[in-house]
Amino acid sequence: MLDRLGTSLKDALKKLAGKTVVDRAAVEELVKDLQRALIQADVNVKLVMQLSQAIKTRSLEEQPPKGMTVREHVLRIVYQELVNLVGSAGEVKLEPQVILMAGLQGSGKTTTTAKLARYFQRKGMRVGVICADTFRPGAFEQLHTLCSRIHVSCFGDPKEKDALRIVREGLPAMSGNEVVIIDTQGRHALEAELIQEIIDIQKIASAKHRWLVIDAALGQQAADQARRFHEAITIDGVIITKMDGTAKGGGALSAVAETKAGIVFIGSGETSDDLERFEPDGFISRLLGMGDLKALVERAEETMAGQEVDVNAMLRGKFSLRDMYQQLEAVNRMGPLKQIMSMLPLGNMEIPQDAYDVTSTKMQRYRIIMDSMTSTELDDPSVMGSSRIHRIAIGAGASPEEVRELLRYYKMMKKALKGVRGGQGKFNMQRMMKKFGGM
């Protein structure tokens, strides 16, 4: 997720770190690399130009504060300007509210509606959903199925063609709920009739929040589209979807710049739980190749009792089979390993691609094998000899080869995690700069 943008930015910053003196040429080179990286990430060309101009003038004109090297000074400016570009997170209050979803066709409004319902439900709110998509065949069935999976009530009528009427009838029907989410049909800026329709829906619903759903892959179009939606119903929050692909979500930044609304959520998967609150600091950190511990912790607290994965032990390089077992157990609830790893502050370390290629069925097998191990074996895998492997294989109904494969996987994970020191806790500017400086 966003790793490509991270890599290109890191390359750009690395170049600067190699310089002994930060002169005009070095800054210009950095800015040029930044421009390329951001444009590749679909950030609006005009925004990129503004950003690079600001970085250039500030780096060359501002005096670096005492005790800070010129290089650190430039990095700090780059970071601050990036934070500016990303904007702050949109507010989400746990209070009775009506939310209106808007967005282009196929951006993921319906899926996100279900995810949002799940989010508020997990926070202990009563949620109801209204399906105002009267156009796309199967839209009601889709939302209805998703809602019944998470036990949320869903109002709609696949036979009714008038979206306004559904909203008018749906609001009183859903009045018993604290949070009501209205899913709408996909529409784009050039469809005047549909834009009028959403204006009318907003008139009826007078929704407290109007959130724009943006596909992470959306390109330079994002700015125009967002502007039109903003003119129509004043967008006050942006949700980026499909962040589990390779798209970098730069288009959403254009939408943020257009609407002056913050990003509220990020969607990154196909199940109803794959929704994260947006953290600007974390977003930037990930961009720069720094892990975002905060998002992981927040998520871990919610999905499990809190102590299952001992992040700190892992970071100290102490990683036993037991830790791995807990990790695998948590995987189902927390999403794929790569997603978890991307949230750990692993700095600039590269994790071998093979480590991620373990499929979920394999994970299942690994857990069964580990169930057949003794405590000693789990805590100290080095005692494992061929007779122990044989015993475990028989106990788990697996072949000794599978047990060995598991041990190989464990070694790979351990190796990857080892050497990850420092960078604990929150984003630490000073430490990050040292890291860059050391490159």
Place this chain on the structure above:
Amino acid sequence: MFEGLRARLQKIQGTLEENIAKTASPADTAPQDPAVSGTGPEERDPSLLSRVRVLITDREFFISEKDVEEPLFELEMILLENDVALPVTEEIIQRVRADLTGRRRKIGESVEGIVVSALRGAILGVLGQGFDLLTYVRDHEKPVKILFTGVNGTGKTTTVAKVASYLKKNGCTVVIGAGDTFRAGALEQIDVHAGRLGIKVIQHQAGADPSAVLFDTVQYAEAHRIDAVLADTAGRFHNRANLMNQLEKIRRVMKPDLIVYVDEAVAGNDAVVRAHEFEKTVGADAVVLTKADMDQKGGAAISIAHTIGKPVMFLGVGQGYDDIIPFAPTRVVDELLGVSA
């Protein structure tokens, strides 16, 4: 679509012409010079000598790299702003530059002609050929099996319905295989589309193996002598190994004649990444670009067509069944550059 890009391209054409014409004016006065300046300047600057010689003997002059540098940078920005991916933009610029610089121009020759042909050549070069589905279906052994792939939310199911309607209108018989057994509501969606179009859908229950569904669809088509099988699939991201393996299995089981990759025209740089991944794992014979009506620019169309190196078959331009147009590269380029075809 394409209107934005068209306006900007026509403007840049103007700038290029201006710059080239500018180099022409000082050169025009050059013929009187050689006699006056003698050998001095010619020894210092041999390129001037050759330039002058060419001018005198052939009545031609060179277009230098410097003349086109600035407008080319502007062209690059325009292409980027119009969602043409970075590598593709660079290639177009490269082609135009190679085509224009060092080129001799006859004094009488029109500047416009040179510029337009350079731009046209470059864009046509990256756009590739179109793809005529009707001819393919007519000439191919029946049933023609067409598999639709792509990431989530690009409009595969809608496209399947549109293509079905297009083929039916043109006198082919069609059956649809409901291979999206994963997404909630997908079966209902394709059912309604098919019902409206009066086309048979083969489907199993939700969660079934898509390969089995599509295999049955092919069997049905063979038994009923149907011309074309359109196989819908669930959207999947190219970085999901399991889902890509599933697609691979579908391909093995139903043996499609044509694999059509569906993506949206509004996608940014990622379009290139995923197109490449799909092409690598399951292959693609043709491309359908959807949501082209959202975008007046249409740059992604150029990028994707170029990256896959496969012809664009259709453009999706709206929500109705008829909102699909066969893609003809020469027509698009001529329209972009304002050449009356």
